[in-house]
Amino acid sequence: MTDVMWTAPDPAEAPVNRKHPREQVAELLDTRELARGGTGDRATAAQHAKGKLTARERIELLLDDGTFTEVEQLRRHRATGFGLEDKRPYTDGVVTGWGEVHGRLVFVYAHDFRIFGGALGEAHAQKIHKIMDMAIRAGAPLVSLNDGAGARIQEGVSALAGYGGIFSRNTRASGVIPQISVMLGPCAGGAAYSPALTDFVFMVRGTSQMFITGPDVIHTVTGERVTQNGLGGADVHASVSGVAHFVYDDEQTCLEEVRYLLSMLPLNNRELPPAAPTSDSPDRLCEALLDLVPSDSNRPYDMRAVIEELADEGEYLEVHEHWAHNVLCVLARLDGQVVGFVASQPQWLAGVLDIPASEKAAGFVQFCDSFNIPLVTLLDVPGFLPGVDQEHGGIIRHGAKLLYAYCNATVPRISVVLRKAYGGAYIVMDSRSIGSDLAYAWPTNEIAVMGAEGAVDVVARREIAAADHPETTRARKIREYRDELMHPYYAAERGLVDDVIDPRETRSVLISSLRMLCRKHADLPQRKHGNPPI
Template sequence: MQVTEENATDSRSAELLRRKEDARQGPDPAGTEKQHAKGKLTARERIELLLDEGTFHEIEPLRRHRATGFGLEAKRPYTDGVITGWGTVYGRKIFVYAHDFRIFGGALGEAHAEKIHKLMDLAAASGAALVSLNDGAGARIQEGVTALAGYGGIFRRNARNSGVIPQISVMLGPSAGGAAYSPALTDFVFMVRSTSQMFVTGPDVVQAVTGEQVTHDALGGADVHAATSGVAHFVHDDEESCLEDVRFLLSLLPANNRELPPHYPATDPADRRTPALQDLVPAGANRAYDVRDVIQELADDGEFLEVHAAWAPNIVCVLARLDGHVTGFVANQPQSLAGALDIHAAEKAARFVQMCDSFSIPIVTLVDVPGFLPGVDQEHNGIIRHGAKLLYAYCNATVPRVSVVLRKAYGGAYIVMDSRSVGADLAYAWPSNEIAVMGAEGAANVIFRREIAQSSDPDSTRARLIKEYKQELMHPYYGAERGLVDDVIDPVETREILIKSLAMLRTKNADLPMRKHGNPPL
């Protein structure tokens, strides 16, 4: 039969469709069944859940590796184990790549890495967020040093894109060795219990080197990284709820550092009063309460997203909206360690402040802090250096910053929690506030030590002097009289005042000195 030009075109079209269908289907059905048996979705199923329906546009679906030896030349599947492309989330463009564990265990080789490099460059050039769906066994051993170089290219782009576009890592399977470092360089890390783990050296290596026996989850599972190491910002029980929260987080972030976070018209009145706040915070300085209840009263419709909820619980960091505008809240948590700052709390808050500043998210700081946590281990492990991280982050931040002293604010911790002296644009305080170098009892014992010791009734004398110290130096208006507090406000009016203050500051312009970059106390 004569082959016409039309027949040849049809044949080429059919071949293209066949190849693309092979790429879309991936390995044989047995590989998909194994993935599902582990309680895990396939890479394409994950992308479908993340993106708005029908918006995914794949790039390089026909890419194959070109490695030889060790049996690789006989197995050259399309995509080379990673699916890359772009789509939308709530109508806004994002870029995404997903490891396909069914192909080489999601391990990274040269072609695999080059696809990710290209996608990262496109995300940076387009000014859109990048989400990685991680489920891979690390570097592809058969490809040797080229696989390691591929990771290096990813790390370099993570660092260059930091603070330029939001980078979100979603851990949906194992991530070992070099594969764990890219997530650590991104802005947010999500993990799923039971199925995702992260570690530099796995249980077998740990046992061989140290003799310790440990499971994969106990070494690097989701709860370990959420509560102990602080590597994971969010933890979920299943992939569906995890990816839904990724979508919610993306709705709170700008596409890049040149844009403001997305604003939506608020259904919650800007002048809504908050009478519940009068009772939520106890008058007694030593009584605990949940500061998240305060944030819930202030936020639009009581809705917020808490970051690092399980790690360093003595400080709370959340993203919420005030009058439809995204706002970061940093708050001491009296329910844990009485709200004192320690090493982990300082690092957690510093990281959050830097993220907000990178992406033009204003910061509200709610202060109720008795000081830094005392202890030999805190001093020896560098509370000075870690506390300085938070101080540096606030001093370096140029976004609108408003602080509110809810109750007590003592010593250096008061300064660090975005006081006026380190650059807060506006500082407010409730009538219950106590701002001082230290608590009245400790101050009286230092200042009046001799008088108390020489008294015929030390207890009575101490009580009288503590009362005098409070009346003279710790009354609610002491800071306001000296210009360190802009106003003492009624708790009922807090939400309205914050919204008006941030609206005024929205056009704030605060340039930093010309420099290559600072040298923070890392």
């Protein structure tokens, strides 16, 4: 073995750093300040002139004060050519990091429209990939604050590959951590698919738009003329397409509502939603319910008033408030515990199920099941909406989405029939036959294949036609059908309803039932995944 002698390095060859550590720290602070400042006051003023906040201002509104930790603040692109070689701003147009909302961990990335219009390039995408990976590993919600002009043309296919990485991570995180997209500016082309893959989309009127092809392209191809807001504005996606779950008039209100939503969600799919203290007694009687719901099954009423009576302090958050009005999807609390309400809305189309309503409720049921939120279904449904448009539009397939979502859900499930529940819509809306843990009904309930009038016209058609007084015979048959097959206790006698309850006790019954079901454990068959009717 040969001895190895150590020799000191020649001082003349050793690198010498003549800067004192204090100078190095000062230089670092200056660089970070430059990174935080973006492209300067003019760009910030231009952003404010559009009624929009900067990326950092938005993050400050979203997160608890002083909790934001930024990552890769000094990242810059490495592209050269097409004018980018002299433009290498820090952050590369996206601010990423983590912080807290109501004291709980949340990850966030925010496009900075002041830099390259928020367009996505290779470095920009890699920053987003990193923060998404961190959120998945940490098991905490991810909020994206979107305000970008799409892919960075100067970086070519690298930018497109960056979007692919985001989409795959959105899919991998689906059902694992809550994902919330907040649209605060334009979102065009392939960029719009990332928000569509997330759990909730928030939009701001006047400043945010989403579309695959813009107005100019549409005019060139089809000859149609439309504005950006008319094509993909907040109200369009909130009330027509159903892409947006929430819509607000300004960014401050929007971000405050994001905070409120996060306060009701678990950090990940392995946790329960956070409980909140409440002064609302679990045994409170809801006297108003006796007058809110008319006994006449043809008279409309607002189901929101029923939910308000049931929920703690009457507070709730409605999802898709402006789309598919005939069904309500609501997050609320009962005795401090988060619950998802799916409810018929008799005030709109008598509460029938149609294509949009089926899709809306199916998505909500699936989300609640993913994140351990118990489901309470309030029924007052006359059936599915008849019509050629509905049948040709695929009501069978779309209605099956809601059926699949309920049948696949393993969270605690309770259904309450307030008034009528007819036909296939009764089955689909979490009946006992598809797995509801507990089914209750009010004394005003009518559970049947169809309404008495329609049923008699089918089963007693010949007898009525042959009678001396057809109208009298028809009226008698309707009374007989109601007395024999639609009385409030018919379903309970056959075990399809667990109890007929006093409407005033609905809140206390739901709370006691959910307490019993809180330890529910249900296993699905072993499989890679199901094949829902998409």
